[in-house]
Structure formats: structure tokens, C-alpha cells
Amino acid sequence: MTRPSEVTRERILKAAERLFAERGYDGTSIRAIVARAHVNQAAINYHFEGKEGLYREVLRAAFRGLTEHQLASAAQSGQLSREDALAGFIRRQLRPLLARDEASRHIRIFNWESVRPTPVFRKLLSEEAAPFMGVATDLVGRFLPTADHRTLVVAAIWLLGQCSIFVRNREQLSGPPVELASDEASIEWLAQTISRWATGALQSAG
Secondary structure, eight states: OOOHHHHHHHHHHHHHHHHHHHHTTTTOOHHHHHHHHTOOHHHHHHHHSSHHHHHHHHHHHHHHHHHHHHHHHHHHHTTSOHHHHHHHHHHHHTGGGTOOTHHHHHHHHHHHHHHSOOHHHHHHHHHHHHHHHHHHHHHHHTTOTTOOHHHHHHHHHHHHHHHHHHHHTHHHHTSTTTOOOOSHHHHHHHHHHHHHHHHHHHHHHO
8 A cells, every 4th residue: 555655745746847847947936846746845845855856766767767768778789780780779769759748848857957057966976877878888899899988978979869860859859840749650760870880980980
């Protein structure tokens, strides 16, 4: 049986996630979260020790939500050819283009961080990003076997950027003049196209 305190905690998280996605960290007040979650401020202090702690938990859930598929597939990817592993990685990076609701909110939260970065986010990345970056670095390392660590990290960031620009700007790119469709066929075409270009670039660099 779910305890009442766990229900309250989850309700606060869901309300905060929606508000942080809509308004960003600076634009979201404790008062607004309290009103949306139908709790009192004492509940937020009890479960999260205030707004910063609550935001940290929302960010952690968002980051894990957007990276869990890559981490779960890492072992299987190692059994594939490097080209197939790269294609699968890119396809998973573009999955949020097909997602709605929660994944969309996660993307919006990170979009806020790209224009108004917070110390909470920087600290979270230092704690959470290593496993995910390890997957990307190991992947590009299969194309660049003699590269040093710095080069591999830069290559991994470059690879991530090829996908993230479409994910971060999904709403803008869906309208004129680009009109990028977000149905499965269109996203599969995009994944195949980026995979082909990325494979060519990494093969020539290696």
C-alpha cells in the first residue's frame, strides 16, 4: 500500500515538473507549486528541504528519463557492429521527438537551462552525466581507436549535438519554414539520415 506521505511527495513532484517546464526555475515560486499541488509549504520543506531541493529532484528525474534507454541498451550495443550501434544510439536520442507529455516537459526544462543555467543543474550534471557520457564516448571510440580521451569526449559531444538540436527545437522546427513532421516515419528518416552522415564523418576522422 502506498503511504500518504509518498502520495504527497509524488503530487508535489508532478506539479513542480509542470511549472518548471512552463516557467523555468526563476519564474516558478513556491507559492505556485503549493497551489498546483494542493499542499502546504511545510510539505515541500519536509520532502525536499525547499525549492532548490525540489528542483534537483525534478532535474534528476528528467535527466534519467531522457537517458535511461541509452544506458539500458549499452551492453547490447556492444555486440553490434559499430555502424549499427551508432544508428541505434541516434535513434534512441531522437525518441523524445515522438514522445508527449512527460518527455516534452523534460525537454522544456532543459531548454530553460540552456538560456538560464542554474547552479543546481551544473551540480546535477557532475553527479549524473558520467554513465551516459561514457556510453557516447565508448561508441565514438569504436570509430576512433587511437584517439586520446579529450578527442573522444569532444567527438561524443559533437555526436550528441547532431541529435539534440532537433530535440531541443522540436516545437520551432515543426512550423514554417522547416515543418519537420514528428510522426514515426519522419523521425525514422531523420535518424537514418543523421546516422549516415555521422558514420561518414567518424569513419573519415578515424
